[in-house]
Amino acid sequence: MALEKRTEYTHTIKANGNIDVQQDDQIWEDDVFIAHAFYRHVLHPGEDTSQEDERGKIIAAAVHTPKVIAAWERAEAASRI
Numbered sequence: 001m002a003l004e005k006r007t008e009y010t011h012t013i014k015a016n017g018n019i020d021v022q023q024d025d026q027i028w029e030d031d032v033f034i035a036h037a038f039y040r041h042v043l044h045p046g047e048d049t050s051q052e053d054e055r056g057k058i059i060a061a062a063v064h065t066p067k068v069i070a071a072w073e074r075a076e077a078a079s080r081i
Contacts, residue, residue, distance in 0.1 A: 001029055001030060002029070002030060003027060003028070003029050003034075004027070004028045004029075005025060005026065005027055005028075006025075006026045006028060007023060007024065007025050007026070007053075008023075008024045008026065009021060009022065009023055009024070009053050009055060009056060010022040010024070011055065011056060011059050013059070013063055016071075016072065016075065017044075017045040017063060017064060017068040017069075017071065017072050018042050018043065018044055018045070019042065019043040019056070019059060019060060019063060020040065020042055021040065021041050021042070021043060021052070021056055022038060022039070022040050023038065023039040023040070024036055024037075024038055025037050025038075025039070043056065043060055043064075044072060045063075045064045045068045045069040045071075045072035045073075046064060046069040046072065046073065047060075047064075049061075
């Protein structure tokens with residue numbers, strides 16, 4: 001009876017450049033699913049992605065172009081007024 005933790009990620013790209021990340025931590029015992037817990041966070045354009053999973057890093061590098069980052073920063077500045 002060996003317990004195993006598996007982690008799966010789902011990434012959803014929003015129109016404003018945000019990337020919604022869902023982490024699903026799963027517990028398995030002898031290939032039988034036991035339980036899971038979800039965690040969510042958002043990657044904003046220009047945000048540090050060094051702690052993300054590899055797929056998240058690749059997606060952010062492709063989506064968070066200088067143009068998207070500049071648009072995000074303008075929208076953020078405008079919302080603070």
